[in-house]
Amino acid sequence: MGKVAVGAAVVAAAAVCAAAALVVRHRMRCSGKWARAFAILKDFEETCGTPVSKLRLVADAMTVEMHAGLASEGGSKLKMIISYIDNLPTGDEKGLFYALDLGGTNFRVLRIVLGGKENHVIKPEFEEFSIPPHLMTESSEALFDYIAQALAKFVATEGEGLHVSPGRQRELGFTFSFPVRQTSISSGTLIKWTKGFSIEDTVGQDVVAELTKAMERAGLDMRVAALVNDTIGTLAGGRYYDQDTIAAVILGTGTNAAYVERAHAIPKWQGLLPKSGEMVINMEWGNFRSSHLPLTEYDHALDVESLNPGEQIFEKMISGMYLGEVVRRVLCKMAEEAAFFGDTVPPKLKIPFILRTPDMSAMHEDATPDLKLVGSKLKDILEISNSSLKMRKAIVAICEAVAIRGARLSAAGIVGILKKLGRDTIKDGEKQKSVIAVDGGLFEHYTKSRECLRSTLKELLGEEVSENIVIKLSNDGSGIGAALLAASHSQYLEVEES
Numbered sequence: 001m002g003k004v005a006v007g008a009a010v011v012a013a014a015a016v017c018a019a020a021a022l023v024v025r026h027r028m029r030c031s032g033k034w035a036r037a038f039a040i041l042k043d044f045e046e047t048c049g050t051p052v053s054k055l056r057l058v059a060d061a062m063t064v065e066m067h068a069g070l071a072s073e074g075g076s077k078l079k080m081i082i083s084y085i086d087n088l089p090t091g092d093e094k095g096l097f098y099a100l101d102l103g104g105t106n107f108r109v110l111r112i113v114l115g116g117k118e119n120h121v122i123k124p125e126f127e128e129f130s131i132p133p134h135l136m137t138e139s140s141e142a143l144f145d146y147i148a149q150a151l152a153k154f155v156a157t158e159g160e161g162l163h164v165s166p167g168r169q170r171e172l173g174f175t176f177s178f179p180v181r182q183t184s185i186s187s188g189t190l191i192k193w194t195k196g197f198s199i200e201d202t203v204g205q206d207v208v209a210e211l212t213k214a215m216e217r218a219g220l221d222m223r224v225a226a227l228v229n230d231t232i233g234t235l236a237g238g239r240y241y242d243q244d245t246i247a248a249v250i251l252g253t254g255t256n257a258a259y260v261e262r263a264h265a266i267p268k269w270q271g272l273l274p275k276s277g278e279m280v281i282n283m284e285w286g287n288f289r290s291s292h293l294p295l296t297e298y299d300h301a302l303d304v305e306s307l308n309p310g311e312q313i314f315e316k317m318i319s320g321m322y323l324g325e326v327v328r329r330v331l332c333k334m335a336e337e338a339a340f341f342g343d344t345v346p347p348k349l350k351i352p353f354i355l356r357t358p359d360m361s362a363m364h365e366d367a368t369p370d371l372k373l374v375g376s377k378l379k380d381i382l383e384i385s386n387s388s389l390k391m392r393k394a395i396v397a398i399c400e401a402v403a404i405r406g407a408r409l410s411a412a413g414i415v416g417i418l419k420k421l422g423r424d425t426i427k428d429g430e431k432q433k434s435v436i437a438v439d440g441g442l443f444e445h446y447t448k449s450r451e452c453l454r455s456t457l458k459e460l461l462g463e464e465v466s467e468n469i470v471i472k473l474s475n476d477g478s479g480i481g482a483a484l485l486a487a488s489h490s491q492y493l494e495v496e497e498s
Contacts, residue, residue: 034390036338041394044330047296048401050408052459054292058409059460061290062416066283071267077289081282082266083232083258084185085485086274089240091117093487096164098222100151100211101478103177103230104195106130107147109154110479113162114487120241124480127154140202144214152220171225171490173482175233176207185489188227225486230439231258232280233481238437238474240484245435247417248477251410252440255319257285259417285413286315293317294405298329305352314413318406320442324355326402331355331395340391341384348382355381361446364399371396400448407449411456418461418469426465437474444473 069080099110110126129150135143155170164170178197180188187208193199202210208224215222228236235248235258247259261281263273293313302325303309303316316322332349334340341349348354359377366373371392378384378395414436418424423434443450458466 033339037334037340037394040330040334040338041397044296044298044398045401048294048405050294050405050412054294055408055412055415055456055460057292058290058412059415059419061292062285062288062413063419065288065290066416066420069283070261070265070281073268077287079282079284079287081182081284082269083228083280083282084182085226085228085232085236085280085489086263086276086278087488088245088260088278088280089236089484089488090243091120091240093240093484093490095487095490096158096162096170097483097486097490098151098155098170098172099175099479099482099486100147100172101175101177101230101482102147103175103478105136107150108479109151110483111154111158111162112480112483114484121480126479136197137199140199140205140210141214143199143202144210145217148211148214148218148220151215151222152218155220155222168492170220170222171486172222173226173228173233173484173486174208174211174224175228175230175478175482177229177478180207180227182227186224186227223491225489225491226482228482228485229256229258229282230478230481231256232282232477233479233485234437234439234474234477235259235280235481236484236488237477237481238435238472241474242435242472244433244470245437245472246421246423247414247434248437248439248474249410249414249443250440250477251319251438251443253319253321253442255286255315255410255440257283257413257417259283259421261421283417286312286319288314288413293409296326298326298333302326302329314409318410318413320357320440320446322357323402323406323442324357324360325353327360327395327398328352328355330398330402334394340394341387346382346384349384357442358445360399361403361449364396364403365446365448366396403446403449404452407452408456411453411460414453414457414471415460423469424461424465426468431468433468433470435470435472437472437477439474439477444475 065076065078066080069076069078093114094116096111096113101108101110106128108126108128110124112124113122115122131146135146178194179191181191182188187206189204190202190207192203208227212224231248231250234250235245238245238248247257249257258280260278263269263277263279266279269279299317302322303313306316328349331340335345335349359381363374363377370389374392374395375387378387415424418434423432454471457469457471461469
């Protein structure tokens, strides 16, 4: 009996030892896993770093590229497109104006009445229409006829007292968010379609002429007064309400900037200098690149696998389209090399662009003690149901690194514009206010990103200068902004002034 008891005790002890060894091995493996995961995270955070010294180099590089792009066509990664807009709204404009905003599979038509300095924008009305898929590939005539007919129906709903004066045409600002070679304030040829459109007979044609012919066929007597993009529309909207507005930045799904340049500082400008002495420049700053940008292995991989490798590098680091995707790529490496989510890589994590920037911002800004929101996003989007607090904290750290880098680089870009205009310092004690109008969901809805952009500007410019730099949210540049530009470029302005 004693022998049996001793044997049983030995077996039990062996089992306990084996179990303990398993636990130790598991812990060692876990600690090894965490060590590797956190090494990946630490390396990413360091490579993403944006110390002030680096941001100053980025701002200087932006200014240099601006000079090069203004000197000659193709002289810079920044296109620095001459917009032919030399009269931004003053706030004095009066009358009835329309806008057409064609930027994707939907388009909007908009009507505003301007009441001068006292009343500004009165009663804006708009209607949105979807473009049937077949019209996105059919013919230029079919697409523009559909748009013109929708516009004519909208015009027919003008209320009492909204009609234009007898003998006058209605005037329209046309926001066309596709690559265009602008040839005047109200003409531009389509370079190529994007966003799912593929109508060959429009390429190389003047899109304003195509719309004008379609409006004539629809029996609509309306003149396109200005062909613009959403960034320039944002600048117009900013200037309408505040004459100190000197630039506009879009921080949304994509990114761009436009600003007011002195006409004599544009060497590639061939025509007569405009009376105003100013010209709006569409920078297309998403295409900026510099050796000083803190690019990581994840940015390089994203770029190589994108539809436009080597292009839009700045946009791929700072805009809403890409931030969530950079986070996904870091998580993928942690899952593959450090078994961050367990022994298998969650299948959903392998799907490009599954993690959208609004989801990333929700995780980054999760204020619950146990990061409950991060847990539910992982479950809902990536089908990862058993995330620990340690894991969630690591994910928030990745979101933080990506968002902060983007916001700080955006601020450096804005400082580059201010430097080009000589507004980054105080000259002879003279304080000039500079307003930057900003539009886009990334800036409007991602609080931590917006706050970081503002604080970085202060860091780069210093307390005294930054007191005179105002970052102001300016909504609906593609709609109201375009209508305002139709007003400031109205064919009847000189008649009214004389």
